[in-house]
Amino acid sequence: DQQVKQNSPSLSVQEGRISILNCDYTNSMFDYFLWYKKYPAEGPTFLISISSIKDKNEDGRFTVFLNKSAKHLSLHIVPSQPGDSAVYFCAARGAGSYQLTFGKGTKLSVIP
Amino acid sequence: DAGVIQSPRHEVTEMGQEVTLRCKPISGHDYLFWYRQTMMRGLELLIYFNNNVPIDDSGMPEDRFSAKMPNASFSTLKIQPSEPRDSAVYFCASKQGAANRRNTIYFGEGSWLTVV
Numbered sequence: 001d002q003q004v005k006q007n008s009p010s011l012s013v014q015e016g017r018i019s020i021l022n023c024d025y026t027n028s029m030f031d032y033f034l035w036y037k038k039y040p041a042e043g044p045t046f047l048i049s050i051s052s053i054k055d056k057n058e059d060g061r062f063t064v065f066l067n068k069s070a071k072h073l074s075l076h077i078v079p080s081q082p083g084d085s086a087v088y089f090c091a092a093r094g095a096g097s098y099q100l101t102f103g104k105g106t107k108l109s110v111i112p
Numbered sequence: 113d114a115g116v117i118q119s120p121r122h123e124v125t126e127m128g129q130e131v132t133l134r135c136k137p138i139s140g141h142d143y144l145f146w147y148r149q150t151m152m153r154g155l156e157l158l159i160y161f162n163n164n165v166p167i168d169d170s171g172m173p174e175d176r177f178s179a180k181m182p183n184a185s186f187s188t189l190k191i192q193p194s195e196p197r198d199s200a201v202y203f204c205a206s207k208q209g210a211a212n213r214r215n216t217i218y219f220g221e222g223s224w225l226t227v228v
Contacts, residue, residue, distance in 0.1 A: 034216075043116070043203055043219030044155070089155060098143055098209060099168060100217065104154030 003027045004092050006103035013110050019077040021106050023090030026071065030092040034100070035064060035075050038087045047088070048075070080110045114138075116220035118204050124226045130192040133223045136185055137206030145217060146179055146189050147203040155203070161187065162209065194227045201225070 005024045013019045023033075031052040036044035050057040050064045050073065057064050063076045077084055090103040117136040125131055137144045145160040159169040164181045172179070176195070181187040191198055201224050207217040 036219075041221070043205070043221045045219070046216040049216075098162070098207070099157055099160065100145075101157070102147075102155035 002103070003030075004090055004101050004103040006088075006090055006106045008106050009104070010107040010109070013080045013108065015082055015110055015112050016079045019075075019080040019084065019108055019110065021075040021077075021088050021090075021108065023073045023075075023103055024071060025073075025092050027092070027094065027101075028071070029094040030101075031095045032093045033064070033066060033073050034091045034093070035062075036089040036091060036102075038089060038105070044089055077108075080108075082110045082112050084108060085110045116204055116206050116218055118202075118220035118223050120223055121221065122224045122226075124228065125194055127195055127227055128193045129227075130190065131194045131198075131225060131227075133189040133202050133204075133225070135187045135189070135204030135220060137187070137204070138208075138218055139185070141206035141208045141218075142184070143207045143209045143217070144181060144187050145205040145207075146187070147205060147219075149201040149203060149222070158189070158202075191225075194225075196227045199226050 003026050034049040035047040037047045038044040048059050048062050048064050050066050055066050066073045087105040087107045089105045091100040119134045146158040147155050149155045158171045159179045161181045179189045201222040203219050203222045205217045205219045
């Protein structure tokens with residue numbers, strides 16, 4: 001049973017527009033959430049994170065929103081750029097744990 | 113720093129053969145993780161070590177899989193005997209634990225395994 005779900009396997013967005021990637025989780029013990037970005041033939045790299053005590057974290061063009069009651073988080077990229085084209089993984093970690101649980105990823109394609 | 117280094121980058125082997133994947137974590141990192149990525153299941157944690165000691169191996173799929181960390185700078189993931197369903201990308205990752213549990217984990221570039 002997947003505890004972290006990314007229901008959209010792919011997303012296409014026009015350059016300059018907003019990209020919204022969604023992630024749902026089922027484990028209420030998760031208290032820290034991360035987004036990783038992965039290019040082909042490379043390992044995932046950390047992008048942005050959010051603690052469960054916050055509902056928003058912003059870093060440049062990237063903003064992560066957390067809705068704890070809905071067990072939902074989203075990553076917004078504004079404006080989207082062709083270099084953002086990659087697979088984005090949502091990950092979550094429980095209190096007291098070092099273990100990350102990943103979603104299956106969403107492939108973002110930003111069209112010039 | 114060179115980052116997490118994995119070898120081999122690509123491996124094609126015949127069913128039944130032994131496969132050994134290697135990992136050198138980032139110097140100073142005391143946690144090491146082995147993940148497997150497949151189309152069907154995404155990224156799954158297989159096992160992780162803290163200070164060279166295996167902490168949680170509940171993700172290891174079968175007894176055919178084993179992992180060791182003989183010292184702070186080296187780990188292996190072994191599959192014996194290998195099967196076609198083991199074909200996947202295997203990632204090693206490391207992080208610095210210490211007092212900050214929220215330190216980022218850093219991934220290697222992965223080892224692409226194909227078992228034919």
